[in-house]
Amino acid sequence: MFFRNLTLFRFPTTLDFSQLDSLLAETPLKPVGALELSSRGFISPFGRDSEELSHRIGDSIWLTMGGEDKILPSSVVNDLLGKKLAEIEQKEGRKPGGRTRKRIKEDLVHELLPRAFVKPSRIDALLDLEHGFVAVDSSSRKGAENVVSEIRHAMGSFPALPLNAEVAPRAILTGWIAGEPLPEGLALGEECELKDAMDGGAVVKCQNQDLQGDEIAKHLEAGKQVTRLALTLDDHLSFVLGEDLIVRKLKFLDGAVDQLENTEREDLRAELDARFALMSGEVKRLFVVLESALKLSKAES
Known part of the structure; x- marks a missing residue:
């Protein structure tokens, strides 16, 4: 369950989350309808066998947005559309106009949707109430914003904004x-x-390289600037930080994971509890370091 990416947003630490569980219960994931393309809502972080829609340890809350998307390849729709249009042209001796094409395509989509396969998905999010940030396990800004929008929809108001660096x-x-x-x-x-x-x-991408070596120095002398940089934090985390402030390729190293291996737990739930506690603590430490280094703006109350 360790997050692999972090797209971060800030929210005021004065927000009240005391009614969160009851609010999430009103916006659960519903099965995608026969004529719908997609559905979004909250699911249990612990999987299908659990009814809990959030999990809290201290000032950290774990949420999961679930999704169901119909798989309807455009190639299939376009192939059937081409056949329909050819039939009309042969029957009427003329090519159908734009409005007719659009109507036929919409009819085909409605006809195919009930038979389309459904692809499930989930995106996890960590809310840190102490520092006022939400970390979404996605490297896609749009995907992360969708999660924040779902939280906002559930709570009625959730003034979370993307990180803003003052430098x-x-x-x-x-x-x-x-x-x-x-x-x-x-x-x-x-x-x-x-x-x-x-x-x-020009764009230069370097991997498995000494970043303070002569080759990199020459690129800097030529005026190039760093837009993504691999870093480690106390031998506990490794990650790539982008100028867009998204943390990618997040990995929990032995310095952190060894803490789990030294403790015995009775069941899967206890194991997930321990992993979430560890992860939330490490992400919090990383955020505090980045907040200071990049002079991240606080959210206004």
């Missing part, structure tokens, strides 16, 4: 591999992406 993230990341001191606990990894300062300029 340019690109400048900070570039400075770190140029030799400026990193925040305590952070260390450089072996991956980065550099871009020319001009839009449409």
Whole structure:
């Protein structure tokens, strides 16, 4: 259940979550309807066998947005549409106009939807009430915003906004591999992406490389700036931080995971509890480091 990506949003720490469980119960995931393309709602973080729609340990809350999407390939629709149009042209001796094409296509979609396969999905989110942030396990900004929108829909009001850095993230990341001191606990990894300062300029992607070596230094001298940078935190986490402030390729290293292996637990639920407690604590530590280093703005109450 460890998150693999973090798209972060901030919300006021004054928000009241005391009624969260009852509010989530009013917006559960419903089966996608026969004529619907998709459905969204909350499901239990613990899977189908549990009815809990949230799980809280201390100031950390675990939510899961579930989804069901109909799989209706456009190639199938277009193939049937082509056959229908050909039949009309042969019968009437003319090509159907744009409105007719649109109507026939809509009719085909409605005809096919009830027979389409359904693809289930889930996206997990961590709410930290102490620091006022929500971390969504997605590298897609749009996907993460959909989760925040569902929380807002359930609560009636949820003024969460994407992170805002008061300093340019690109400048900070570039400075770190140029030799400026990193925040305590952070260390450089072996991956980065550099871009020319001009839009449409060259892009260089480096992996398994000494980021403070001569080759990288030459790119910096040529004016390239860092837009993604691999980092580690206290040998507990490794990740790639982008100038868009999305944390990608998040991994929990031995320094963190060893804490789980040294403790015996009786069942799967206890194991998930322990993993969530560990993960939420590590993500909180990472957020605090990034908040200070990037001067992240606080959400207004």
